[in-house]
Amino acid sequence: MRDELDRCQKTETDPPASRAPVPVWIFVLTLVLLFLGAVYFDTYGAWFNKQVYAPYESAEELALYQPKSGAAAILAHGQAVYENVCGLCHGSDGLGKTGQAPPLVGSEWVLKDVASLAHVPLAGLNGPIQVKGQDWNLAMAPMGAGLSDADLAAVLSYIRTSWGNQSSAVSADEIKAVRAALGGNGPSAAELAKMTPVERGHAVFQKYGCFQCHGQDGKGGVSNFNAKTAEQVPSLIYVADGYTKDELIAFISRGERNIPRKNPAGPEPPHFMPKWGPVISANELSDLADFLFSLKPKGENLGF
Amino acid sequence: MHMKMNKKIAAFLLVTALASFGAGVARAADPLDAATQARIDRFEKGPATIDVSKYPQGIQDNYEIFQQKCSQCHKLSRPINSDYALPDEWSRYVKRMMHKPGSGIDSTSGKKIYEFLVYDSNIRKKAMFDDKLAKLSAEDQAAAKAKIKEVHDAYDNK
Numbered sequence: 001m002r003d004e005l006d007r008c009q010k011t012e013t014d015p016p017a018s019r020a021p022v023p024v025w026i027f028v029l030t031l032v033l034l035f036l037g038a039v040y041f042d043t044y045g046a047w048f049n050k051q052v053y054a055p056y057e058s059a060e061e062l063a064l065y066q067p068k069s070g071a072a073a074i075l076a077h078g079q080a081v082y083e084n085v086c087g088l089c090h091g092s093d094g095l096g097k098t099g100q101a102p103p104l105v106g107s108e109w110v111l112k113d114v115a116s117l118a119h120v121p122l123a124g125l126n127g128p129i130q131v132k133g134q135d136w137n138l139a140m141a142p143m144g145a146g147l148s149d150a151d152l153a154a155v156l157s158y159i160r161t162s163w164g165n166q167s168s169a170v171s172a173d174e175i176k177a178v179r180a181a182l183g184g185n186g187p188s189a190a191e192l193a194k195m196t197p198v199e200r201g202h203a204v205f206q207k208y209g210c211f212q213c214h215g216q217d218g219k220g221g222v223s224n225f226n227a228k229t230a231e232q233v234p235s236l237i238y239v240a241d242g243y244t245k246d247e248l249i250a251f252i253s254r255g256e257r258n259i260p261r262k263n264p265a266g267p268e269p270p271h272f273m274p275k276w277g278p279v280i281s282a283n284e285l286s287d288l289a290d291f292l293f294s295l296k297p298k299g300e301n302l303g304f
Numbered sequence: 305m306h307m308k309m310n311k312k313i314a315a316f317l318l319v320t321a322l323a324s325f326g327a328g329v330a331r332a333a334d335p336l337d338a339a340t341q342a343r344i345d346r347f348e349k350g351p352a353t354i355d356v357s358k359y360p361q362g363i364q365d366n367y368e369i370f371q372q373k374c375s376q377c378h379k380l381s382r383p384i385n386s387d388y389a390l391p392d393e394w395s396r397y398v399k400r401m402m403h404k405p406g407s408g409i410d411s412t413s414g415k416k417i418y419e420f421l422v423y424d425s426n427i428r429k430k431a432m433f434d435d436k437l438a439k440l441s442a443e444d445q446a447a448a449k450a451k452i453k454e455v456h457d458a459y460d461n462k
Contacts, residue, residue: 220405228377230406242400254340260377304395304415 071157071169078158081151084278085143086121086159088257094163100270101138102131105163114170117156118178121145124209138270139222141209146279149175201291204284210236213271218295227269228260240296248292249285253277350385354424362459366420373409373417374401389425389433390440391451394418419455426452 046052049059056062066072083092089101096103104110109131110117121144128137144152149172157169186207192200205211205218213233215221220235227233239248255275261268280288356367374380388397398418402409409417425433437445 228406229404232405234403234405238399238403242396242403244396247396302399302411302414304398304418 074154074169075158075161077151078154078156079162081147081155081278082158084275085147086155088255088275089140094159094165097268099267100272101140102129102134102136104159105165107131110159110165111167114156114168114174115178115181117160118144118152118170118175119182121147121152121155122175122179123182124212126212139209139212141212141274142207143274143279145207145209146281146284149173149179197287197290198294199291200284201287201289201294204280204288205291207284208276208280210288218292222271224259224269224271226262226266227271228262231262231269233271236292237295237297240293241302245286245289245293248289252280252285252288344382347382347385347387348379350381352379352381352384354384354428356424359423359427360459360462362462363420363423366416367424369413370417370420373407373413376408377401377404383421387432388421389429389436391418391422391448391455394421394425397421419458422452422455423459426455 044057046056046058052059052062056065090096090104091101094104102109109120109129120140122142123145124142125140127139128135130136144155147155152175153170153172156175159165160167161169186203187195192203195203210218213222213224214236215233218236218239220232220237222233223231224233225231243251252273253276255277256273257275259269259272276285354367356364359367370383371380374383383397386397388394395418398409398414398421401407402411402414437448440448
């Protein structure tokens with residue numbers, strides 16, 4: 001007892017308070033768990049949507065399994081065509097792409113009357129325009145010229161009612177009327193029947209607005225800022241040298257989304273080759289290839 | 305000690321941020337047509353040079369032009385390991401490239417590049433070449449052989 005007292009008294013100072021920092025692994029673990037939690041929530045949480053239940057993971061996924069009928073079926077079809085044709089430039093979210101394609105969300109071009117809207121995919125749009133107060137000066141080929149009235153109506157209905165756009169649906173009859181007013185996209189069936197493949201191919205070249213980017217008769221000269229090809233859209237007069245007919249048709253069908261840049265750090269060039277496969281028919285493609293092959297200047301021979 | 309910990313945390317945050325950013329960018333990027341991309345990747349995985357020491361001097365000179373011109377726009381491993389082997393395939397490929405605006409390949413150097421590629425495939429890609437040749441019609445076979453002979457005649461033993 002005495003000894004113990006001695007020992008206590010011998011302690012001269014209080015032991016120092018332990019101020020060791022919280023071990024770093026706790027922070028690391030917290031962050032890892034937070035991150036994984038966020039990823040898990042993003043993947044499976046469906047953002048608190050009460051209609052989504054296991055095993056489904058999002059409202060979009062759930063919608064895939066809902067039976068479609070009437071207007072919903074048309075919109076679903078419109079969406080499919082949109083993703084395949086329009087979405088390459090205007091984006092799956094309809095927000096467009098800086099320097100390449102204006103947004104469709106809230107665009108007065110989309111929301112105004114059907115006739116002016118339908119005019120764009122049927123006849124193309126070239127030159128300066130304003131969209132939501134912003135200036136654009138680009139070329140859009142008549143990407144809808146090869147779509148049926150029903151397909152085009154479905155696409156336009158889709159963009160007019162998606163991403164917060166609240167406008168009326170478009171009927172196939174309305175498209176038909178606009179197409180007729182435009183002169184039905186070139187020569188009539190009777191006229192086409194009398195033409196040679198090269199002449200028909202020229203009509204295809206005009207119908208789909210190829211000249212907008214490749215120049216009249218494919219002579220080139222249209223500028224494409226920051227494109228590695230001398231900042232130009234290539235001319236087409238030498239395709240006969242570089243492609244078999246099959247190769248050329250395959251190329252036009254799949255297009256070329258990624259245009260190499262002159263300055264790798266610079267912006268994406270505004271023009272690229274659209275994916276024409278879903279738009280131009282097989283017969284038209286064959287005629288188009290014949291026309292393009294006919295463009296090669298006569299008498300030129302490279303000697304190999 | 306404190307410094308070190310801060311660095312660790314900072315590094316971790318950076319990695320996390322980069323990883324999420326990377327995933328976002330990957331999702332947003334426009335993919336090249338998958339089949340084309342796979343084809344290019346396959347070619348570009350191979351070697352980027354050719355041992356031309358046994359080729360005639362003229363072909364070795366052409367190899368230099370090939371290296372200089374073609375590397376302006378793409379990796380040399382792409383044509384070197386591509387599945388082109390026949391003279392017509394090379395003729396189309398070289399012309400397609402030289403007609404791109406700003407390629408800087410005139411018809412003289414275009415022809416030299418073509419001759420190099422034909423000469424080289426006929427030797428280095430012998431198996432592929434023979435296989436492709438065998439699938440041609442008799443007429444096309446004769447034409448392809450004539451084009452190869454033309455290149456060999458122009459360069460061998462000179």
